[in-house]
Amino acid sequence: MTAPWIAGFVALWVGFLALAVILLGLLRRMSPILERAEAQLGVHGGKGSFGGAPVASAVAPFQLVDATGQTVLSRESVEEPTLLLFVAPGCQPCEQILGGLDGVGERYEGVPFHVVVEEEEGTVEAPPGVSLLYERGHAASAAFQTIVTPHAFVVDHGGLVLDQRIPGSADDLRQMALRQRGGGESTDGHTPHTHPHSIKPAEGR
Template structure:
């Protein structure tokens, strides 16, 4: 005789979020040190389109559309407040953004699934000068095929996806800045 739990089944949305969290955690654990090192992967066909449009609102409700940022090199960073490596690299991303200000470079942070109060609470402790966009339903994250956080993408001045980096990185490292500098030429 098997005993059945009397606990109620979680809602569909809760099941999807729990499943997605499990997939992310599994990806982080399975990735081991290779993921933690964080190195850029060039796309085999430079000039490819982004996997999906990126048009979200920032924390003030202002719409930000990647298509409107043509003419700039854009570093799109997917992150979450519960992700320790994401939190750890935020000050470095902010410093990179400030260091390259005025060089047609922009960092855009895309928060995956956190509520606005939680994001604002984090940003009070770790302020950043670049826009934070909300992907509350994680639809953009899924469309960009992000499976591990943090995940960063470099988009060139023509709006084409050129590089991807999975895992935390040291944004002050010249080797990590090299693809950015190449695209800024």
């Protein structure tokens, strides 16, 4: 075998190995999404929707824990409209939104606010004072029928979904919070929720 053939053969194998490394990297980045999809399909018998729990529906039971493993929030413990932001480590849009939450604290425009991340995926850098909670096995993501991040929901007593959207900025979250107080701009052209408790909860799943 001549030198040019050997060089070509080596170059081919180097290219193949580089492609394999790239594919493995992509699979690793996709694995959290696939796990969320698997969790949701398991909860909903393979009939789940990935666009998020519809407004005026009731989510399945869920639990969120703090860094010590203590349950902080569940469907049964929600007592007022509460804003939840699902994020994931390595999610650049999530990082941009979190970076705009300095000074927000545990309430956003008066509405209880929590950032939610999957416990097994690690943690994210939340601004000081912002409540960071963890889900286990993507159970909360499945309850809210979402496999994407960032994804925000306003949930009320009994798991009633009052609002949901994929936010593009911290101001989108602010508008969601303001709508629960009868202010802010409606993103869908409808009248903002001025009396969220007047909506009758749907049957839980």
